[in-house]
Amino acid sequence: MEIRLNGEPREIDEGLTVAGLVAALGVPLAVAIVERNGEVVPKARFEEEIVVAGDRIEIVRLMGGG
Numbered sequence: 001m002e003i004r005l006n007g008e009p010r011e012i013d014e015g016l017t018v019a020g021l022v023a024a025l026g027v028p029l030a031v032a033i034v035e036r037n038g039e040v041v042p043k044a045r046f047e048e049e050i051v052v053a054g055d056r057i058e059i060v061r062l063m064g065g066g
Contacts, residue, residue, distance in 0.1 A: 001053040012051065019046035022059060031062040 001014050005021075012021065018041050022032045034041045035058040041049050051057065 003051060003053065003055045003057055005057050006059060014053075016051050017047055018049040018051060018057075021051055021057065022046065025059065027059060027061050033060040033062065034058070035060075 001012060003010055003012060005012075012024075016024070018034050018036065019029060022029055022034065029043070029046065032043075032046075034046070036049065036051075037056050
């Protein structure tokens with residue numbers, strides 16, 4: 001199925017959760033911020049939120065430094 005990931009079309013497997021998508025992209029869950037269709041998904045819901053066709057997903061990775 002197709003979603004928009006960070007503004008680009010992307011094919012993913014059906015039934016994938018937000019946590020599964022983040023993991024498939026190689027982003028550690030601890031540093032991932034996910035927005036789904038304009039709303040931030042709380043980390044506590046990553047395992048429950050199922051991505052569906054047409055979703056607009058933005059994933060930001062927190063970076064530390066100084």
